[in-house]
Amino acid sequence: KQEVTQIPAALSVPEGENLVLNCSFTDSAIYNLQWFRQDPGKGLTSLLLIQSSQREQTSGRLNASLDKSSGRSTLYIAASQPGDSATYLCAVPPQGGSEKLVFGKGTKLTVNP
Amino acid sequence: GAVVSQHPSRVICKSGTSVKIECRSLDFQATTMFWYRQFPKKSLMLMATSNEGSKATYEQGVEKDKFLINHASLTLSTLTVTSAHPEDSSFYICSASPNSGGPGGELFFGEGSRLTVL
Numbered sequence A: 001k002q003e004v005t006q007i008p009a010a011l012s013v014p015e016g017e018n019l020v021l022n023c024s025f026t027d028s029a030i031y032n033l034q035w036f037r038q039d040p041g042k043g044l045t046s047l048l049l050i051q052s053s054q055r056e057q058t059s060g061r062l063n064a065s066l067d068k069s070s071g072r073s074t075l076y077i078a079a080s081q082p083g084d085s086a087t088y089l090c091a092v093p094p095q096g097g098s099e100k101l102v103f104g105k106g107t108k109l110t111v112n113p
Numbered sequence B: 001g002a003v004v005s006q007h008p009s010r011v012i013c014k015s016g017t018s019v020k021i022e023c024r025s026l027d028f029q030a031t032t033m034f035w036y037r038q039f040p041k042k043s044l045m046l047m048a049t050s051n052e053g054s055k056a057t058y059e060q061g062v063e064k065d066k067f068l069i070n071h072a073s074l075t076l077s078t079l080t081v082t083s084a085h086p087e088d089s090s091f092y093i094c095s096a097s098p099n100s101g102g103p104g105g106e107l108f109f110g111e112g113s114r115l116t117v118l
Helices: none
Strands: A004-007 A010-014 A019-025 A032-038 A044-051 A056-059 A062-067 A072-077 A086-092 A107-112 B004-007 B010-013 B019-025 B032-038 B044-051 B067-073 B076-081 B090-096 B113-117
Touching: A004 A086, A010 A019, A019 A032, A019 A086, A019 A107, A032 A062, A032 A072, A044 A056, A044 A062, A044 A072, A072 A086, B004 B090, B010 B019, B019 B032, B019 B090, B019 B113, B032 B067, B032 B076, B044 B067, B044 B090, B076 B090
Parallel strands: A010 A107, B010 B113
Antiparallel strands: A004 A019, A019 A072, A032 A044, A032 A086, A056 A062, A062 A072, A086 A107, B004 B019, B019 B076, B032 B044, B032 B090, B067 B076, B090 B113
């Protein structure tokens, strides 16, 4: 059974700092890994999708890496801003592959002005 | 990215009543949509896979008679919480992919619907 763990559960940083969020998964036979952002009381916004054949994806100040063999992914946020404050979730398909996703509990990020 | 819309965003109902939540893919067709439930400080939990034109597939432990899913068209899936009770109060989120039918596609999520049962 695929399980996803995110560390840390919460992170508070001053504005401008670079930071790394971690995600690990138990079954390395994944098709892809997706990072999402969730603001309080809101739905999920897709940030980055990394296919299994890729090592990383970049979008603006965000960079996500994927190491399938070790079952790990990181989300790097450069020059953090207060508007980056949100909960960040990573998700992978369950064992066997499908469109549905298994989620971690998320990392709640607070960027202080 | 693709847009998925949910309605209503918030609903409050009395215990024993039924509530319907709609999930629409606005700019693409989706043969498959997914319904998730989110408890405070918990992971999103997949409830069921909604299949256009056929019965939904429910995850283990999810009561199909309690959570009725209808996927009548390629752009609309509905979740009806029947005879709602306070323990059904939760945040419900739907998702869909423009690449319905196979793994590897990017999933897009609706804004979520907060259900409060009094």
